[in-house]
Amino acid sequence: MPTLADVASRAGVSKATASRALSRAELVAPATVARVLAAAQELGFVRNRAASHLARGRTGIVALVVPTLENTFFTPIIAGAQARAEAADLQLTVAVHPIADEAELAGLTRLATQVDGLVLVAPRGPDALVRAVGALVPTVLVDREIAGMESIVADTASAFGALADHLVGAGHRSVVYLGGPDGSWQDGQRAAAVAAATHGRADLHRLGPFPATFAAGTGAVEDVLASGASAAIPYATSVGLGLVFALRARGIASPGEVLVSAERLVADAIGGDVPAIDVDGEEVGREAMAALVAAMAAAAVASRPGSGSDSDEAVETSQRRLPVALYWPGGGGVRTPVPSSSRSS
DSSP states (O other), X not given: OOOHHHHHHHHTSOHHXXXXXXXXXXXXXXXXXXXXXXXXXXXXXXXXXHHHHHHTTOOSEEEEEESOSSOTTHHHHHHHHHHHHHHTTOEEEEEEOOOOSGGGHHHHHHHHTTOSEEEEOOSSSXXXXXXHHHTTSOEEEEXXXXXXXXXXEEOHHHHHHHHHHHHHHTTOOEEEEEOOSTTOHHHHHXXXXXXXXXXXTSEEEEEOOOOSSHHHHHHTHHHHHHHTOSEEEESSXXXXXXXXXXXXXXXXXXXXXXXXXXXXXXXXXXXXXXXXXXXXXXXXXHHHHHHHHHHHHHHHXXXXXXXXXXXXXXXXXXXXXXXXXXXXXXXXXXXXXXXOOEEEO
């Protein structure tokens, strides 16, 4: 089996130059890169990426931690993160940890010793516990904000508020909000936005907490009907689907008698005038992974001898909110973007 030394000899360069040409081509003259690549192809040399990463003191593996695999909201986030990881020559692994209590810290600590960084989806755990996990390796938090931690959030709170405002403007005087899991950061943000949009304008009924499941939606139908609300805003798409199914099973038109908001693909499938929220989960995953790659690079520079960095010195972090689009039925398919925001701490 050909070795890197063989490639270097065939190309007429040093082993170090051949290594750089294959892993960091931008640091080597184009003509030299071409010779090294040609030599590698002629010899049938395949670079051992794992060995290359380990030689630089890295594993080349990053982890995306989600609280469950039952919530389909996480699926496109995983896809987007994986695409961005591959572009950075990294392998993505997915781990399931709710991060709800300290008993999980031991398992997460073991995971952190095997990866270079974490993309953390932790909607419910205590701030102190999430911070402890984030201190293990470079970490980016997704769909939640904690002071001092890098985060990427889909600004669904603004979208939910705008949706509630639209429903009231369309004549709905009683709205029900089906809340998410107890302690969920995003649920608190969304509930507050819906309450602010309906305050003094319509009756707001809050139900829950509910897990993000179809069964939770079917189980909530009696309480929704008892509220007398003409419009329902579910925390999660799966809950809304369950509710629509249960309403129709009782012969209640939805949309029609009870309007249930959804995400765009579901709204198109349900049919009728259903307002929809469009979260680009793949963008969330891509941006989170891009932020992690940058954080890992910064950590690598800071760890070099003579870098002048102080481990006790506060590191500036960024909290970004990505815009979430709304689809207004009867508006010719117009999608109205909700402004995003970002801040540093």
